[in-house]
Amino acid sequence: MKFNQKSQIKYQKGIVAIEFIFVLPIVILVILLSFDLSRYFQQQGQLDRLSYSLATMISHRQQYYLDMNTQKIKQLDQQQVTELARIARNQLNDENIAINVHSLVRNVEPALQSSFSDGSAQCQWQSSSTINQNLPTITSANLFKEPTIFVVELCQPLIGFSLFSQFSGAGDFTKLYTRSLTVQR
């Protein structure tokens, strides 16, 4: 009996470790899944807020983009977009962020559309004409009331280990994209 008891105890040795080996990958998977999704949503939120802040900044033409010599508001240009890109990269501490900014002057017919970008994006930018077409149609009587609209698109590659990007092949988890728009102020 004594022998049996000893052999049973010996038999139990390491069983927790062996079971844990089976369980550990599942636990790690759950943790990584939560971490991955959390990080995704958190970064998406950051990017959304940043794009709205940049749209607000670029739309404050009277305050930030006034030609001091002529006292006229400057048109959107590449330099302004490059400056916005620098702000975006500094804010999120990520040199890989790409930006595309549209200006839609809609109180003339046809609408004046222009866009400038900075950084090599993995995302597909929207075309200015598509955005313009999706905005409300303007009647000629109210044409003069139509404000200029600025659209900011941001694209941030998701770098580092990601369960979804590594194993699922889902394109959504390899980059983040956001678009915000606002009116000229």
Place this chain on the structure above:
Amino acid sequence: MRVNSTVGISLKSQQGMSLIASLIVIPVLLLIGGIAVTLSNTLGAQTHLGDASEAAAMYISKRNLDNESENLSAATAFINQYSGLSDVTDISISKEVNGYRVKARLDTPHILVPTDNSNVIKVANQGAAATASSQKFDIALVIDLSGSQKGSIGDLKTILSDVIDTLEQRFGIGNVRLSLVPFSNYVSIENADWLPESHNRLQCIDAISFRQGQYDINTGSYSYIRSDEDTVDDVFTHYQDLLYISTTPRPYDTKWLEEGCPDIASLPLTEDFSKVIQRINEHEEPSNSGITIYYHSIIMGARMLSHQWAGEWNSETEFREDAHKAILIFGDGKDGGVYVYEFKNMIDQGICDNIRDEGIEIYGIEYGEFASGSNIQRCIGADKMSPLSEFSELLDLMLSQAGIDENNQKLHLIR
């Protein structure tokens, strides 16, 4: 034996315990992770929706089309242009003063969070914006407090409060300044820098007394007499260059200055409208004088706004070169006695045109039983006067004549 077998059983039963424990723990971990991820996603979506609603509110406020269905479709289209919000349709719009409020709702997917029968969480947020003029406007409110207004003090206070509210809504903060010039016969002034320090109490001011030099006791006559024409020219003459300013201090034992002077002092230009309201509310009753003299108050109103005088009232007032300027006169148009002819003569000599030439427009609110064809109507012009009930239209006229239109309306966010 019994003990041994018990130990054996208990040791055997531990086999698979870790797996069983894990089977219990993993769903709990999944649930906690799911809740965390769902909350994170929901909060992010709510912020994004709030930004989009705010931008949509700015868009329709700037367009200012006053068409409910068009505003709704415009706001919906605008919000749908935001990434991730292309299918948001649950949008409502409410009117704010000079602007709109946009409320939007969005269904977000949830992970392992129990909700009411549906598999989505409803997220709502809102944004509101309004427009106000970005241009500057200095306005002198010239108000008749003579005896003819005796029965309408309560109405007057309500009316002026409404007018001030309207002005506050139509302009951005700090862009409009108001001054107050209550009058009956004369105008009451207190603590003005241009008065000698010894005069630092309520004074009854005769705005044209400078046309007479100082009274000489020895000769029994005034040292100099100036004509109505000179008076017209002297409206904007700096106070240090005027011959004489007649002041009558308030006696210490009464609140009344003298018959014909209001019980509240004029208020120089201020951005703080509460001071204007407070000063009006300090008014208790009109003087007993039945005569109303308009020209003193018009001259003092012009001096509140002109570059020669605006900075001379107190340390807080300064002349704003870039501000549009207007005198807004509240009165029934009835003046009396010999002053009718004096004012008529001054109008003929061009006193009102002189004020306009200085860049100060004059408008009138017909208040009480208005006397048509009166001097004040001749001075202002019938097209620039309106009954109180049409003040909003008069304000539109004031803004358009000042070149303040919808193209220079400034957007601002509201709570």
